[in-house]
Amino acid sequence: MPSTSSTAGKTSSDGLEFAQPIAQRRNFPLAPTLRDVAARAGVHPATASRALDPARPGRVAPATVRRVRAAAVTLGYRPDPAARSLRTRRSGIVGVVVPDLTNPVVPPIVRGIERILWRAGLACVLADTGEDLQREAELIGELRARRCEGLIVAPAARSSPGLDSIDIPTVLVLRGIDGGTLPLVAANDERGVRAAVAHLRGLGHKRIGHVTGPPSMSTTVRRLRAFQALTDGPAVLGEAFTVDAGALAAARLLRRHPGTTAIIAGCDTVALGCYVAISAAALRCPDDVSVVGFNDIPLVDKVQPPLTTVAVPHYDLGQQAARTLLARMRRDPAGSALLPARLVVRDSTRAP
Amino acid sequence: MPSTSSTAGKTSSDGLEFAQPIAQRRNFPLAPTLRDVAARAGVHPATASRALDPARPGRVAPATVRRVRAAAVTLGYRPDPAARSLRTRRSGIVGVVVPDLTNPVVPPIVRGIERILWRAGLACVLADTGEDLQREAELIGELRARRCEGLIVAPAARSSPGLDSIDIPTVLVLRGIDGGTLPLVAANDERGVRAAVAHLRGLGHKRIGHVTGPPSMSTTVRRLRAFQALTDGPAVLGEAFTVDAGALAAARLLRRHPGTTAIIAGCDTVALGCYVAISAAALRCPDDVSVVGFNDIPLVDKVQPPLTTVAVPHYDLGQQAARTLLARMRRDPAGSALLPARLVVRDSTRAP
DNA sequence: TTGAAAGCGCTAACAA
């Protein structure tokens, strides 16, 4: 009688033992499964699962734990995340949504996030929106579809459709949105602006102007409000956080308010735009006009003149945002945090 | 007789239909499953699955497809990635391993990768090794454990233990490793160096030196070899790709070879280190010594003097690496690629 | 302390 398809535990006509249990096993050396580990340790898969669970020890005899551990190590066992995830409803990933990774303030934030989250056993899926709100909404949708356990978002603008009815733990970083209840981790812009104004006044400046970034960004608004609360100096809105937009806006400021002796810029690139406008107006920085930047991005200490700027601790922002997210995921209370920004004085500021 | 626990398809004593099938359903509004969609469309889950599979159409009657689609849309159905992954053995994620996200050459690469891979339906899990080989190996292990379908790695050094016996599709980007067979997507350093040398010779320079980055990096070696193939000028090895290391090495070069009129630096930050050393030696750039950088990172056009440099298309590197990975994942043949680097002439080079 | 059994949501093979 020819042997038909495998029956468990019996011997076939050719004398070979069918070690295979009921169903046919995988044909080859894919990653070892819990069954393999359990078989090698001579226990049931469920026991192996319990033995390897570090979270709740003490449910398995120590000797058994050792045997299972040993088997797992020799086989190089790594639990299948898909299977585990299906069972536990936890994906082990969080989404990190950034507006533009090539904006120099963003990488240190992402790095800080990544550092903390890896350590907590979570993987970061990166999504770059290119400062596009629609794409931001799409990407957030994708991340939700992938069952991210949490989201850290640096939004493209103050109103973000993608975040309107977000239903997973979410933390904003760097930039806030209007009217939401999501926690935000950002720099203390108000104190940063105050430090800049105090520094310039200390040098003797009376006519201080402000060249902002685009008003669609919360950072612009926060810095502008702080500036207006402290001075009655003129402010000109820039179109973007770029050198060109900064140059354009600064040129307008200098034209309308020729007596201006100092400018606080909305960010460092805008500050470099101020340099351009100052030169174009046949003036010099810092001799005629002092400039203070914001962020302290790489190399602004190497430009001419080295830029005085309000340094923002972006790496810390990232770390803190990640910690806040972890807290939210644990349902611990965790609210917004404003991290201290500190003034770094270089050569772009001088007495008028 | 009191009604006992639910029996399928019957009416309970209180008159309420038990719509529930055999087993008790989820108690509440979690994400809708394929069962929900199928039920709503009046078909079997398997049919719904086929109807929603965009890859292989034509297996389901058009009318059914429409019904299922409609049901999926109204319910806001998104397939559970864990369940799908468990079944299909595809995780839908790739690992992106970078040495240091705050190194300005890295973000555009990651952005290029991310762009292409999202479009292909793959999510990027980011891992930053901090230029640490051991951490690199650990992180690659983690990504393997998470069943990444592929890996794009910018290795921390030319010998990378984590990549020794990698068994998933992998592409190197930016930096290569010794003796492997993994495809590498990088800039054509040889032609970049040649362009720099030709430019300097064209200006009349005879005594050209080279200040490198650390020899543990493939980029250093490739640029150095190209330099030595073209000139017999002196080369000094730097300790790192930093301003300080560049300054140290350049100082040595200028001391040992006082007649040097031009330096090709291993990267832009090293070039800025050369500026420092040149000033420290009471010389001026470009009047006494010309400097050429490598990479063209942000703001080197704003330093004093604006840096002449070999621009590397990092964003393209990332895109190309992602495309190469996709090809490898499809088992298409795809090998290394060297993308053109082009010289950007600014004010740090001048006739001697 | 361990084993047995069930099932997370999906898709592939087979049957009708």
Place this chain on the structure above:
DNA sequence: TTGTTAGCGCTTTCAA
């Protein structure tokens, strides 16, 4: 063309 069945690998009751 559609339905039935089974099972991916894991964890979690429940029972022994």
